[in-house]
Amino acid sequence: MFNNSMKIEFLSKSENTAFARVSVAAFVSQLDPTIEELSDLKTAVSEAVTNSIIHGYENRQDAWVKIEAIIEGKEVTVIVEDEGVGIGNIKEAMEPLYTSRPDLERSGMGFTVMESFMDNLKVSSEEGKGTRVIMKKNFYSLS
Template sequence: MKSKLLNEMRLTIPSKSVNESYARYAVSAFVGQLDPSVGDLGDIRTAVSEAVTNCVVHAYRDTEGKIYICAKYYDDGKVVISIRDKGCGIADVKKAMEPLYTTDTSGERGGMGFAIMESFTDKLRVRSAAGFGTSVVMTKRIKK
């Protein structure tokens, strides 16, 4: 049976690092309407933080652009969160998703962003085109 959409939110923010915490709390406040466990809410907060940080650090590296966030929840407890940018894109998504892989040379980034998003949600889909941007869609089922 197809699940029924109950509610959705959209948020567009500039890729300023100060917005990383705002984005994760905005999405977790929205998902909070489902009365999730502290653990599930923490997982969503962490996964959103990773995706938004990727937009700030990688997609819009030396520039500032818009981050488009959309979250939806359904009557079966399914939550779908989409985080999109129109930044530089990822040439090799498969490589970028490997744990510990990073293009950062400062030694201050662990290359664990996608691995954490994957582990903290039930499903992760990443689509990207070099020069056009990246779309990250995460699905998590909230236990009732």
């Protein structure tokens, strides 16, 4: 049974999305996930980080995105946080195809993708203070 955690933070630049995905994947690899499970996790992390950069910070590159990953037994919790503009209506933001940035031709599928690839998704936000996305994935089928 593992119990481990890690925290990283990086500037809100789109090019750091790959760093975030790979960092979380490398950390979770101690559970020996399948390639598909690792791919799902990396995709969900990418979506959460992209949301922070594009929507939370509105492409400002001087702010910080924070990620914490926690392993408890065979469950991984990934927390992605920003101190950006926040989300006024979380329920609306989580609707498929909803985007607050149609001018950027965003698909509006970020939260839907996170929900699809993770076992649990919780979003909390306060306008003007930021957003916190908590995603959980169970790896119980792994030995």
